[in-house]
Amino acid sequence: MAAQPKQRTDTGSVLGDRMVDGVVRGLTWLLMRLPYGLRVRLMGGFMARVVAPLAGYDKRIRDNLAYVCPNLPEDEVKKLTRSVPDNIGRLVMELFSTDEFLQRYANDPLQGEGVDALEEAHAAGRPVVLVTAHFGNFNVIRAALKGRGIELGSLYNPLKNKYFNDRYIARMSQIGAPMFPRGRSGYARMLKHLKAGNKIGILIDQHMEHGELLDFFGKPAPTALSAAEMALKYDALIMPIYGIRRPDGLNFDIVAEAPIPHTNAREMTQALNDSLEARVRENMDQWFWIHRRWKPERRLSS
Template identity: 35%
Template sequence: MGWRAEALGWDGYQSLVRAMSVEAASDFGASVGGRLGPLLSPHKVARRNMELVFPDAGAREIDALLVAMWDNIGRLLGEFPNLHRMDLKATGESIRLEGRDVIDELAAKGDPVVFVGGHFANWEVLAAVLANAMPKCRMTYRHANNPLIDRRIVNQRAAYGVEIFAPKGEAGAKEALKALQTGHSVALMNDQKMNDGIEAPFFGLPAMTASGPARMALKYDAPLVPMSVVRRHGANFTVKVYEPLPRPQAADRTQAILEMVTAVNRFIEARILETPAQWFWVHRRFAKNVYRKAAG
């Protein structure tokens, strides 16, 4: 009954937002996010993360960054139901694709690629644009807790061309490997805490980081290609695909994996510094002892 009630609320919200234009839905989401976000417990997590990453920032700077963060998250929630109405082929001005030449070159070779990105701006736009530009690419996805809502999300993503698989656990890892074995590329978000990952520096602090993308790239000698998305204004974005990260110098496999994971973390750091309000600050990215030490 609880799942059904949540699904009913989800459907009602989707219907409400879909009745608006894309820009109006984005503005509506920003309004809701700005009002409700600061009342939620993740607001405190985001503040602590910002204080850790920007130790010299004053309270007013952090407050302003939090306001802008909730504006972005709200916009994402307003835009997601309308994604099928957006220019996901990136042929116009609302969504631009930088690095199309990189994708074209990789696609021409026909070999599998491991794409890595982060939760920036509207990361659903990032996934959808990449899926349209490189159809033989499968996206990772963490299932929603409510199976009724999860089914709706999966169907909605499939409608605009995103083929997904679930990365969590052994089954997800096997599915990703199978995709690479059959010549498909895979795309993974690599900016959140992964307890069974490896420890690598993130803004100079220890952070458990998923090593799967690095391991897959090494195993299949596949290029590890970073990607990101930036919100220019409203529901207007620039999706960026970068040149592949350099191959590791270390001969030892364990050290090579750490080298690649560290390179990914540095890429994520650089994107955060470019547009700090557009990152998903509301998860506990660092080790528990980092937060305990910061709290005194």
């Protein structure tokens, strides 16, 4: 069983978590009565117009853009404060529409320079580390691989809200398994899975407190070297891969880039950061700009 996040013990927090989960359950139940495309669009709009302003996501997006893209025109910034949470809302609805999501995207073709290398590694039983990010919809990658008989094990951060976390992991596991909770036990299980010649997926774009300071959008961003370290240790193929949302808002291009050559963990991880930055610059609205990726205030105060 997947490890659960630490449970909150005070009554107020538990009640709050139950209320949040109840609201999400009710909203998804209502939207599930609607056709797939309409429910996905409506959840995107709800996230952009209701949740994002209340949760302060618009401010977080503005702060991040001001830090790394200070010359971005105000009209573009304003547009991103709505389009970024819209993409996140769509992803949430797509996840909770699991059966239809799998049916729609299980046969999506893979594109890019890395497709042949991925297929060769799979045929040879070679371990594979696929690296992506909170960009577009990372679950569509897992759905397309599942449709080809390739299960993609994934590392994840358990959510603080236990009630929502249970449903979140159940849905994620339907798309691809096994799921490994971040932490010593989950990491050990993931290494064992990879060593046996399997495939794992890792999202590389979150702030890692003790990560290596690597460049991302021209600023130092603490980044975990673990994906590259695992590839080196187990002679695994490592490549960036993305599920890029098309302009219609419902379909995707799944792009496997050329594998990263094995050199050293720092150089390989910087190449992964560079790959992601290039993709984000092409589709600024598809990356989760709500993440506190850089946290410059912590370095200034240390």
